[in-house]
Amino acid sequence: MxxxxxxxxxxxxxxxxxxxxxxxxALCRRxxxxxxxxxxxxxxxxDLLLGVSDRVVYDLSDYLCGRCKPVKAVTVCDVPKGNLHLIAAPSDRYFVPDPNALASLLRGMSGCYDELILDAAAGLGRGFDVAASLCTSALVVTTPDPVSVRDAAKAVSMLQRTPPRLIVNKFSTRQLSADLPNLDSIIDTVGAQLISVxxxxxxxPQAGARGALPPAASPAMGEIEDLARRLLGERVLLNIGRLR
Ligand SMILES: Nc1ncnc2c1ncn2[C@@H]1O[C@H](COP(=O)(O)OP(=O)(O)OP(=O)(O)O)[C@@H](O)[C@H]1O
Ligand SMILES: [Mg+2]
Incomplete structure (x- = not known):
């Protein structure tokens, strides 16, 4: 696989x-x-975030239901080396991929790509089960909000086949003085190894609204670069001492 x-x-x-x-x-830049x-x-x-919504014709369900060839479901994104491609989400809100059909798509694509990234829907229903059964690794993204943290813990408990790593997103040092859980308690509650804050x-959100990338120097972008490096096996330390 x-x-x-x-x-x-x-x-x-x-x-x-x-x-x-x-x-x-970030992976494409590497x-x-x-x-x-x-x-x-x-x-x-x-498709909106990548600025290609006007180019998407077919989507995942079109391919999985045999309405188009794989190549027609793939949209090439605007990056310098042309190495970032997208298969857009099904427009039918009730569509749940058949696990065998999705596995076969992923196997078929594996020869063409180094990295296949599945952007999951919220929730832990049937779609989650299908994606969880096919992935070889997983990132669970939570915010410091207690409800989000509790739901992340539930997701982690359902991903035991491929123990996921944890991303705490939208973290603000402002919360250190507020009632939100700190990093240590988030990690304890979720029960997964932290890979990024x-x-x-x-x-x-500003860049997303324009379908553009945020400035490279913006605070989140440095951490995303480090995340990519960690996923590629580099040893990049988490600089979280000041956030605890
Ligand atoms: N680190 C961040 N700082 C500020 N805003 C952020 C950050 N990360 C994401 N956002 C904003 O949060 C909003 C939700 O993000 P996004 O759509 O990626 O979440 P999602 O988990 O994919 O949502 P859904 O569950 O609906 O699929 C967007 O407006 C996005 O720009
Ligand atoms: Mg989303």
Whole structure:
């Protein structure tokens, strides 16, 4: 089976799609060939963030249901080396991929790509089960919000086949003085190894609204670069001492 990274959460709005997209860009800058597959049936977003919504014709369900050839479901994104591709989410909100059909798609694509990234929908229903059964590694994205943390713990408990790593997103040092859980208690509650803490960064929604990348110097982007390096096996220390 190819390398398949599932980006998931439990609760909605934690930043799965944003992280998937920025991570894919960071991997492409390191010369990896990346295919992003959005699984969020009925709630497409990656095409907008990648600035290619006017180019998407076919989507994941079209391919899996035999309405188009694989190549027609793939949209090439605007990156300098042309090495970032997208399969857009099904427009039908009730669509749940058949596990065998999705596995066969992933196997077929594995020869063409170094990294397959599955951007999951919120929730832990049937779509989550299908994605979880096919991934070879997983990132669980939570915000410091207690509900999000509890849902991330549930997601982690359902991913025991491929123990996931934890991303705490939208982290703000402001919360150190507030009632939100600190990093240690988030890690304890979720029960997964921490791989990244991405700061709350207004540049992300601003750039997302334009279908553009945030400035490279914006606070979150440095952490995304480090995340990509860690996933590629580099030893990049987490600089979290000041956040605890
Ligand atoms: N680190 C961050 N700082 C500030 N805003 C962020 C950050 N990460 C994501 N966001 C914003 O949070 C919002 C939700 O992000 P996103 O759509 O990526 O979440 P999601 O988990 O994919 O949501 P869904 O569960 O609906 O699929 C977006 O407006 C996005 O720009
Ligand atoms: Mg999303």
């Amino acid at each position: 190819p390398k398949i990274l599932l980006v998931t959460s439990g609760k909605g709005g934690t930043g799965k799609t944003t992280v998937s997209m920025l991570l894919a860009h 010369d990896r060939n990346v295919l992003l597959i959005e699984l969020d049936s009925g709630l497409r977003g990656l 991405i700061p709350e960064d207004p540049a992300l």
